[in-house]
Amino acid sequence: METNPKAYARSVRAWTMYDWANSAFATTIMGAILPNYFATYIATENSLTLWGLTVAIGSLIIALISPVLGAIADFKGSKKRFMGVLAALGIISTALFFFIQSPDQWLLCCILYILATIGFAGSLVFYDALLPHVAKEEEIDQVSSRGYAMGYVGGGVLLLINVLMIFFGPKLVPHMPEDEATQLMMRLSMASVAIWWAVFSIPIFRLVKEPPRKAEEHEIGQSVLTVGFSRFAKALGNIRQFKDLFLFILAFFVYANGIGTIITMAVAFGTDLGFGTLILIGTLLLVQFVAAPFAILFGKLSQKMGIKNAITLSLVIYTIIAIIGYFMTKEWHFLLLGFGVATVQGGSQALSRSLVGQLMPKSKTAEFYGFYSVSEKFNTVVGPLLFAAVNYFTDNSRLAIISLVVFFLAGIVLLRKVNIERGVAQAAAEDAKMISLD
Numbered sequence: 001m002e003t004n005p006k007a008y009a010r011s012v013r014a015w016t017m018y019d020w021a022n023s024a025f026a027t028t029i030m031g032a033i034l035p036n037y038f039a040t041y042i043a044t045e046n047s048l049t050l051w052g053l054t055v056a057i058g059s060l061i062i063a064l065i066s067p068v069l070g071a072i073a074d075f076k077g078s079k080k081r082f083m084g085v086l087a088a089l090g091i092i093s094t095a096l097f098f099f100i101q102s103p104d105q106w107l108l109c110c111i112l113y114i115l116a117t118i119g120f121a122g123s124l125v126f127y128d129a130l131l132p133h134v135a136k137e138e139e140i141d142q143v144s145s146r147g148y149a150m151g152y153v154g155g156g157v158l159l160l161i162n163v164l165m166i167f168f169g170p171k172l173v174p175h176m177p178e179d180e181a182t183q184l185m186m187r188l189s190m191a192s193v194a195i196w197w198a199v200f201s202i203p204i205f206r207l208v209k210e211p212p213r214k215a216e217e218h219e220i221g222q223s224v225l226t227v228g229f230s231r232f233a234k235a236l237g238n239i240r241q242f243k244d245l246f247l248f249i250l251a252f253f254v255y256a257n258g259i260g261t262i263i264t265m266a267v268a269f270g271t272d273l274g275f276g277t278l279i280l281i282g283t284l285l286l287v288q289f290v291a292a293p294f295a296i297l298f299g300k301l302s303q304k305m306g307i308k309n310a311i312t313l314s315l316v317i318y319t320i321i322a323i324i325g326y327f328m329t330k331e332w333h334f335l336l337l338g339f340g341v342a343t344v345q346g347g348s349q350a351l352s353r354s355l356v357g358q359l360m361p362k363s364k365t366a367e368f369y370g371f372y373s374v375s376e377k378f379n380t381v382v383g384p385l386l387f388a389a390v391n392y393f394t395d396n397s398r399l400a401i402i403s404l405v406v407f408f409l410a411g412i413v414l415l416r417k418v419n420i421e422r423g424v425a426q427a428a429a430e431d432a433k434m435i436s437l438d
Contacts, residue, residue: 008136012143014203015134018127019147020154021200022087024193025120027155028162029094032284034113037186043106054110058117066125073126074363080210083126087201090119095194098187127204128372132357133211141307144354145299148346149292156288158196162189163281211362242430244423245359247414249372252352255315255411258404259348261383262318262341269325270334272397279331283338290342298347307355308420312412314348319408326402359423361430383407 028034035051043050073082093116100109135143166189170181270280302310321340328334356372383404391400 010207011134011209012146014207015127015130016143016147016150017200018204019151021197022090022120022123022127023151023155024158024196025090025094025116026151027159027284027288028189028193029097029113029116030120032159032281033162033166033186033189034097037183037190038106038109041183041186042100042103042109050106050110054113055117058114059121061114062118062121062125066122069122070125070129073129077210077212079126079129080205080208083123083130084205086119086122086126087197088119090116090123091194091198091201093119094197095191097190101183101187128353128357130204130208130211131353132360132362134208135354137358140357141302141351141354142296142299144357145295145347145350148295148350148353152288152292152295152346154196154200156285156292158192159288160285162192163285165189242359242423242426244418244420244426245356248356248359248418248423251411251414251418252356252372254414255318255348255407256352257383257386258318258322258407258411259345261387261404261407262321263345266338266341269397269401273328273334275331275334279334283335286335287338287342287345290339291346294343295346295350298344298351301347302351307351308415308418311348311351311355312415314344314351315408315412315415317344318348319405322402322404322408326398328398355420358420359418359427361427363431 038051069082073079093112096112097109097116100112131144131147132140166182166185169185169188170176170178173181173184176184266283270283298310298314301313305313317340321337324333324340325337328337353372386403386406387400390403391397394400
């Protein structure tokens with residue numbers, strides 16, 4: 001960690017800029033443009049099934065490899081190198097979407113999305129793992145919140161530019177049929193994500209230092225792969241010994257399914273209720289920009305009421321949102337609930353990231369953030385399955401949205417059992433056993 005105040009401030013800014021950089025992938029590629037492009041131009045038949053399988057495969061792969069990669073990166077002292085390789089994979093794969101133009105390229109499109117997802121989500125494992133090394137212990141909540149705020153604004157700004165390109169860009173190429181011009185603008189929008197991601201990633205690699213290597217005595221002299229897999233196996237077997245870390249990851253897995261389902265199913269829910277495209281896209285943009293200041297607000301709120309209470313508050317608000325969603329009938333209701341989601345979405349995610357960083361040994365951040373990443377990747381599996389099952393058996397999407405209350409209430413119960421002070425002390429005791437290799 002930087003000790004010089006100016007260098008520390010630069011390091012923190014550089015770290016938060018990666019949120020600004022990569023969030024464009026989440027908004028434009030994962031959320032708004034590519035799924036629509038895929039269904040409209042690439043896989044016009046069975047597009048929903050194909051897209052669902054593609055998303056699941058990419059998420060599953062990175063969920064399975066993250067803990068092992070994290071263990072290797074911790075031992076080798078190469079968090080930034082792993083992050084750089086994975087970010088490059090994501091950036092290059094995203095850039096290649098520009099060349100996807102016809103239905104016979106559907107398989108290539110799916111493969112590119114899987115690779116891009118692995119690069120995007122994989123780089124975030126190591127990005128998150130740098131947080132406890134970049135931020136001072138007393139500022140970790142605020143720094144994490146600033147990162148999320150930067151991400152929401154950055155992703156929102158490029159998405160707004162992309163939406164304007166798609167709506168108004170075809171008028172700039174009058175010699176082209178309107179449908180072809182729209183397709184071109186969507187391809188350019190996806191290519192812009194790769195450029196945005198690459199350019200704004202530069203600060204973190206230039207200004208954030210690689211954390212020092214530490215190892216247990218018996219690991220010295222062993223191969224990287226041997227240590228990586230043995231650490232993973234040991235962490236898998238011993239994670240329950242870190243009682244509060246384990247409890248929090250379990251709590252996060254539960255309530256993140258509720259959050260993830262609201263994020264991924266909101267547009268489909270609004271469409272099912274007959275709401276127009278303009279209100280759906282407008283609400284998505286609203287969430288991006290409103291979530292940014294509220295993420296920072298929750299970082300400050302955690303100082304006043306404690307991080308556990310601040311996360312609990314966000315989950316209570318999510319519970320209220322799910323209940324009100326059952327009674328929603330008008331488009332302005334959707335916009336209002338979108339505003340409600342924006343007030344807690346960034347704060348709940350940012351504080352969760354910082355709390356798990358406080359509860360894990362600093363010598364093994366990439367390793368344990370790998371486990372955290374597994375919980376994060378599965379937050380769009382269980383929740384959407386429950387949503388889909390309730391909707392299928394009841395033929396009522398309102399009952400499906402209110403069913404998400406169970407995730408928030410169960411998450412609150414588990415979260416209240418976490419003893420932060422005990423967990424931080426146990427993490428420090430584990431660090432004391434390690435030997436510096438630098």
